[in-house]
Amino acid sequence: MDDLDARLLVTMRAHPRVGLTELARLLGVARGTVQARVDKLTARGVIQDFGPTVSPAHAGHPILAFVWLQIAQGRLAEAVESLRAVPQILEAHGTSGQHDLLCRVVATSTDHLQEIIAHILTSPAVQRTDSTIALSTQIPYRIEPLLQAR
Numbered sequence: 269m270d271d272l273d274a275r276l277l278v279t280m281r282a283h284p285r286v287g288l289t290e291l292a293r294l295l296g297v298a299r300g301t302v303q304a305r306v307d308k309l310t311a312r313g314v315i316q317d318f319g320p321t322v323s324p325a326h327a328g329h330p331i332l333a334f335v336w337l338q339i340a341q342g343r344l345a346e347a348v349e350s351l352r353a354v355p356q357i358l359e360a361h362g363t364s365g366q367h368d369l370l371c372r373v374v375a376t377s378t379d380h381l382q383e384i385i386a387h388i389l390t391s392p393a394v395q396r397t398d399s400t401i402a403l404s405t406q407i408p409y410r411i412e413p414l415l416q417a418r
Contacts, residue, residue, distance in 0.1 A: 269314065272297065274415040276305050277314070281412055284320075329356065329374035331381050332402040335388070336367035343393035344368065350391040356384050367398065 272295070279294050280286070288306070292299040309315045324332070339347045344362070351357050351371065359372040371388075375381035378401070385397055 269309075269418070271418065272301075273305060273309060273314075274418045276302065277309070278412050278415050280315075324358070324374040329376055331375040331378060332405075333373045333375065333381055334400050334402065335371045335373050335385060336363075336398040337369040337371065337388070337394055338366070338396040339368040340393050340395050347391055347393035350393065351388065354384060354387060356380075373399075 275295055276291065279291060283290070283294070286294070288302050289299050292302045295302065306315065324330075337347065347369065348360065351360050351369075356374050357371050358374060361370045362368065363370050373381065373384060375384055381399070381401070385399060388394055388397060
């Protein structure tokens with residue numbers, strides 16, 4: 269990824285609804301160059317989607333929690349499969365250390381979060397959970413500083 273790719277991505281993030289012609293104008297390059305770069309970045313998996321960023325809180329799920337899971341030895345795939353069936357689990361990451369998975373979970377209330385955690389624990393592959401409720405977001409997801417640091 270070179271400087272033009274980084275500038276293209278930062279500009280696309282700043283103006284998510286802008287067309288290729290306008291991107292080309294903003295970057296001072298030909299439209300064909302922008303199209304080729306977007307195609308290349310998409311094919312390489314750098315650009316993963318073009319959809320809107322949806323706020324779970326504004327979509328009715330104001331509670332954000334991080335739930336650590338300890339998984340029974342050799343049962344990670346089974347645990348992950350059961351987690352896929354829970355729509356409130358937005359992400360699950362394999363981790364090192366005393367926990368095996370870290371899940372980003374949203375809920376409509378703390379009672380709802382407790383129900384979700386109880387449901388997670390019904391899987392025999394999940395041995396234990398440890399959860400933390402986020403009180404606020406101090407730094408939202410961002411990629412621009414990383415791109416600009418190139």
